[in-house]
Amino acid sequence: MARPGQRQKGARRTAPPKQRRVRHQDDVISVLARTAREIEAAVLRGRVTPAVRTKFQALALMLRDERARVQAAPGNGSHRAEELKRLDGIAAILAATAVRDAGLLALLAEDTSVSDAARSLKREMMRDLGIEPAPEEIASAETATAPADTESRVVPQTVISRQLANPFLAPDFSAVPQRTSRPRRLAGWELLGPLLSSFERAGGGAPACMALPAPTARFTPAGLELMPHQGQLVAAVAAGHRTFLLADEPGLGKTAEALLAAEAANAYPLLVVVPNVVKINWAREAARWTPHRPVTVVQGDGETADGFADIVVLNYEVLDRHLGWLGDFGFRGMVVDEAHYIKNKTSQRSQHVLTLSDRIRSRMARPLLMALTGTPLINDIEDFRAIWQFLGWIDDSKPLGELADALEDIGLTPADRGFYAAARQCVIDLGIVRRRKLDVAADIPARRIADLPVELDGQAGRSIRAAERNLASRMVAQYETALANRSSDAGVEGIDYDLVRRVARSELKDATTAQSGENVFTMMRHIGQAKAELAADYAAQLARSTGKVVFFAKHIDVMDAAEETFARQGVRFSSIRGDQTPKARQANIDAFVNDPDVAVAVCSLTAAGVGINLQVASNIVLAELSWTNAEQTQAIDRSHRIGQAEPVTAWRIIAAQTIDTRIAELIDSKAGLAARALDGSDEEVSSSADVQLDALVALLTDALRAPSRHVGALRS
Incomplete structure (x- = not known):
């Protein structure tokens, strides 16, 4: 999709055909501007939900159509120029907003498909504005609601050529071994919760890393050298291990490990799913570490893709249009880079990744599956679920295969004291590999963080400090109002810290939903501007x-x-x-x-x-x-x-x-x-919300402790 405010390549300056406008065009532009501001406010608050992304894409489509209509409309040239200027202003808001969120930014790429939800919302916006959809838009809506094989939207011509060129290149779906049923002592137990809890409880110097063999350099191309920790993972693959959550800290060479793991497993063709921004880097690294393996990068509809390549790299955002042929291609391995991108199992990208993984595992005996991420957990222990499911360790409700067998073999239940440590080890042994920079200190020089305090002088500094005081005063007022409304027997000596947290939590909630006004998020942005x-x-x-x-x-x-x-x-x-x-x-x-x-x-x-x-x-x-x-x-x-x-x-x-x-x-x-x-x-355990909440708690607590406050104000 073209960037808002710009015409797509080769597009004519004509309005969408047969659109009946009931309202005045100025109303349309005003609504578009207001919607852009709503999206901008949501992004500034850090609340980029799927609904916000849908609204963003629908607005971008509306903006493109409105620009085409204005350019093609007859009449006063100065009025047209003024309307275009306003539309360009809205486009600038969208572009600046997209820069703050990778998911929104991907929606502006030319190769991004338009979701059904965005098309539907666009039609609703058009109806609300009194614009009758074009016939092709109505047809598109009917097609979207009709039963269809959505996985067959795109098949690159070279993929078809591969299938036709040589029958021996057809996918070899090796028989998946049938598992013999065995009595399940744990059949009546809910196990996913305890498994996740076993990691949340972990402590006392128990790092999460499976036992690894001595390193090997057997698959390393001439002229290159692996670090020992990288060679260990490749050796584990050579020994027959096939599923990995490779969670080495960033900077420890996970890309090279994954490429040479595929070489050790002969996991070709290999599918690599990555964020859009690193597709080129993956192709370069593949050419470096596996130079004898052709690599192709799938862009858009895949017109330039090489269907005969051994390594296929594509980004999350275009998976939907390629699911059909990818699932039937016969991949023997799949790597998901920055795997924390799939933590939300309800998101489209997660569902596409899990669909492909499930299809590969159902058709291939022991494929190589690797989830790469230096930060597998961002906000919650539940972030593990999608990654474990991608690897085939669990499904929506229970452990599968090797993990289920391993849990049976430990002879314990979640009611037993030793279950959690033993269950955690069962998961780790399936393929969690985590090395810290501290563990490979000999290979990487030291790192330190040094703070440089700066004084914010002038008007900017004064306004920031005034905003902080106003925020603190607002929370103090809420705190005192809550105290005053309490019953007489609910007194607390001194500061009521539980109430402080409730007030801070309320302020944080208001900050994430407010359309305007000074809050903790806008203050941090103003501080950044003042420090720039x-x-x-x-x-x-x-x-x-x-x-x-x-x-x-x-x-x-x-x-x-x-x-x-x-x-x-x-x-x-x-x-x-x-x-x-x-x-x-x-x-x-x-x-x-x-x-x-x-x-x-x-x-x-x-x-x-x-x-x-x-x-x-x-x-x-x-x-x-x-x-x-x-x-x-x-x-x-x-x-x-x-x-x-x-x-x-x-x-x-x-x-x-x-x-x-x-x-x-x-x-x-x-x-x-x-x-x-x-x-x-x-x-x-902490998250971004924890830091935001604790910052507000500290601000309110400091204000309540300030010596300038009258003792009587702290009523109990």
């Missing part, structure tokens, strides 16, 4: 004294401000953003890596935090804070990875005497789920 020039100035100093620097920011306007600073100072930079095509993105990465005069890479924290290698730099500037330790770590690990020859320092720019400082402390105190579930740590 200071952070860029420091990055420029680093670049002059130490060499290349990676500059990360969360918001597009912070990136813009930083790039303006670099331009003024004569510092050459490369910009890596979410709104770039894969080709343009790779060109910017290559410029930073290969051109000695390009000193800084200005990167989007969300769009460039995964899937790229920037190890040419050993200094990173984090201009804005993330809400999670995992996102911050992902960004740092673009440089702190195998091949890095120097210690890596991440310089966090912290706005002193603001909520920024408190959030930095909270992020550092919460290492995330992976620490407990996979690394055997006793650290608390």
Whole structure:
């Protein structure tokens, strides 16, 4: 789909045919603008639900059609120009919003299919505006509701050619061995909950990693060298293991491990499903580590795909149109990169991945299945479910196959004290591989995070501190109102911390649903804007004294401000953003890596935090804070990875005497789920929502403790 506000290649400037308009066009543009603002507000709050994505795509379609209508309409030229200007403004809002979320950004790609939900919502919006849909839109709607084989939408011509060229190339669906039934002692027990809980309870130095054999270099091409930990996984595949949750920390070379694992298993043809931004990188890595295996990257409808390739790489967003032939292609292996993308089992991308995995497992004896992710758990232990199901370890309700047998063999039930540790080990033995940088310290130099407090002077600093005071005062008022409305026997001495958390939770809920007004999210954005020039100035100093620097920011306007600073100072930079095509993105990465005069890479924290290698730099500037330790770590690990020859320092720019400082402390105190579930740590489970809530709790608590408050205000 074309970017909003732009015509698709080859499109004529004509309005959609036979659309009867009842309302005035200005009403249409106003509705489009209001809808764009609603989407923008949802993204700023971090609430990018499937409904928001559907609304985004429907709005983009409406915007394209309205632009075509305005351009083709007769009449006053100045009026037409004014309408086009307003439409371009809406397009700019959509583009800027999409940069903040990879899922929205993918909807603007030319090869993205339009979902049935988006088409339906577009028709509803048109009806509400008094626009009669074009005949082809009505026909499309009827087709969408009619029974159809949706898995056969697209079959690339070269795939057909492969099937016709040689009968011996037809898929060899090896017989799946029939499992003999055995008595199930645990048949009446609910087991998935206890299995997940066994990881949540893990601690006391029990890392999640299966036993691995001595490393092998047998499958490594001449001139290249694997690290010992990489060679161990390849050796496990050579010994016959076939399912893996490869959860090595970012930067430890998972891509090379997966490619050589396929070589060791002879798992060809191999299907690789990846985020759109790393398709080119996967093709390059495949050419490097398996140079004798042809690789093809599927773009859009697959017109340029090579049906005879051994390795097929495509992105999550185009799976829907290729499910039919992919399921029948005869793949002997499937790799899912950044597997946390499928954590939401109700999402379309997850359902497509699980469908393909199920089809491969049903038709192939012991295929190679690998889920790659450095952050398998983001917000909840339930994030494991989709990954385990992809690997064939469980289904929606129970353990399957080898896992079910292993649980029977331990001779315990969830009512027994030792069940959880033993059950956790059963899952790990199926193929969880987790190595930390600490475990391979000899291979990778040290990493440290250094905080640089900065003072926000001038009007920006004053307005931010005033906004914090207003937010604290608002919560204090809510707290005191709640106290005043209590019954007389419900008193609490001093500060009621349970009530503090309830007030903070209410404020956080309001912040995620409010359309406007100052809240914790808008404050963090304003702080980022105020820090932008200071952070860029420091990055420029680093670049002059130490060499290349990676500059990360969360918001597009912070990136813009930083790039303006670099331009003024004569510092050459490369910009890596979410709104770039894969080709343009790779060109910017290559410029930073290969051109000695390009000193800084200005990167989007969300769009460039995964899937790229920037190890040419050993200094990173984090201009804005993330809400999670995992996102911050992902960004740092673009440089702190195998091949890095120097210690890596991440310089966090912290706005002193603001909520920024408190959030930095909270992020550092919460290492995330992976620490407990996979690394055997006793650290608390946390998520982005935890940090947001705790920041508000701290703000309210500090306000209640302030000496300027009258003691009588703390009524009990």
